[in-house]
Amino acid sequence: MTEMLYCFTVDDIALDGYSTEAHLEALLGFWSQEALRATLFVVPRCGGQGLGERPGYLQILNQAHRQGHDLAQHGLDHDRFEWGIPPKMILDLPHEGPAREYLATQRPAIEAALSVANLRSRLREGRAILEAALGLPMRGFRAPCLSICDHLFEALAAEGYAYDSSRHLQEAGWDILNGKSPIVPRPITRAIFDGFQRHTFRELPLTAEYTWYLRRPQYEVTLRLAQQDFDACLAAGIPFVPVCHVSPIQEGDPDLGFQFHRELLAHARSRCQRAGVALVPATLAEATTRWSPTA
Numbered sequence: 001m002t003e004m005l006y007c008f009t010v011d012d013i014a015l016d017g018y019s020t021e022a023h024l025e026a027l028l029g030f031w032s033q034e035a036l037r038a039t040l041f042v043v044p045r046c047g048g049q050g051l052g053e054r055p056g057y058l059q060i061l062n063q064a065h066r067q068g069h070d071l072a073q074h075g076l077d078h079d080r081f082e083w084g085i086p087p088k089m090i091l092d093l094p095h096e097g098p099a100r101e102y103l104a105t106q107r108p109a110i111e112a113a114l115s116v117a118n119l120r121s122r123l124r125e126g127r128a129i130l131e132a133a134l135g136l137p138m139r140g141f142r143a144p145c146l147s148i149c150d151h152l153f154e155a156l157a158a159e160g161y162a163y164d165s166s167r168h169l170q171e172a173g174w175d176i177l178n179g180k181s182p183i184v185p186r187p188i189t190r191a192i193f194d195g196f197q198r199h200t201f202r203e204l205p206l207t208a209e210y211t212w213y214l215r216r217p218q219y220e221v222t223l224r225l226a227q228q229d230f231d232a233c234l235a236a237g238i239p240f241v242p243v244c245h246v247s248p249i250q251e252g253d254p255d256l257g258f259q260f261h262r263e264l265l266a267h268a269r270s271r272c273q274r275a276g277v278a279l280v281p282a283t284l285a286e287a288t289t290r291w292s293p294t295a
């Protein structure tokens with residue numbers, strides 16, 4: 001391996017409550033400063049309003065595309081159960097009370113709605129909204145809330161997506177958010193990554209969300225985890241894919257989310273230098289074509 005791909009990703013673009021235009025513009029500024037290439041997962045429809053009806057976002061997203069970032073699809077309406085059932089660690093989060101209650105009473109109906117045919121139709125609906133609004137082909141997908149099921153992957157393959165990033169590698173990131181202690185990192189290995197490559201599209205799993213309303217008391221333990229995850233990805237020869245959310249990365253303690261990523265990047269650069277490997281900022285679309293399973 002001669003290069004290590006660093007794929008910064010951001011979720012929930014245009015999802016009210018977790019995204020504002022000002023926060024998205026601040027992220028663009030951060031990526032310019034740090035010479036990062038990012039993948040932006042855009043919510044096609046929020047509260048019934050399609051992205052095409054949001055001129056402010058369209059302007060910023062077109063600018064992001066011109067700057068070399070990748071735009072990809074984040075679900076359809078960002079419903080918890082649109083693509084599967086979120087894992088327990090997500091449903092355990094303090095703000096997921098309504099989702100827990102809904103699941104407790106509606107599980108059979110939720111599961112019945114997750115047919116390949118339904119999922120293909122939702123994929124097409126979301127993709128059409130984004131492609132019409134942005135004038136760009138959507139090649140990548142990430143499910144909201146890590147909600148996945150086998151039928152989703154069948155549907156993504158049938159619809160010809162080039163990559164998916166709905167899976168995750170580091171559950172301990174959510175242990176921190178759920179207040180667990182001690183934090184025990186799960187192993188990240190090439191075998192786990194390779195086990196995900198079962199379809200016609202490339203699966204590029206994210207590691208974890210490290211900057212969800214990040215506060216000073218959690219900074220050190222979270223940074224240690226992220227650094228360890230980077231080292232594990234480097235050792236496994238797989239792309240490093242952290243995820244953040246448009247507003248939450250900026251609504252913890254002031255500037256802490258960006259400071260976190262600056263410090264993480266410094267760690268990544270020094271590790272790569274020591275290993276004699278080039279650290280290459282890349283979008284997930286680039287990782288799909290550039291990263292080779294045999295490298």
Ligand SMILES: [Zn+2]
Nearest residue numbers: 011012144145
């Ligand atoms: Zn989301």
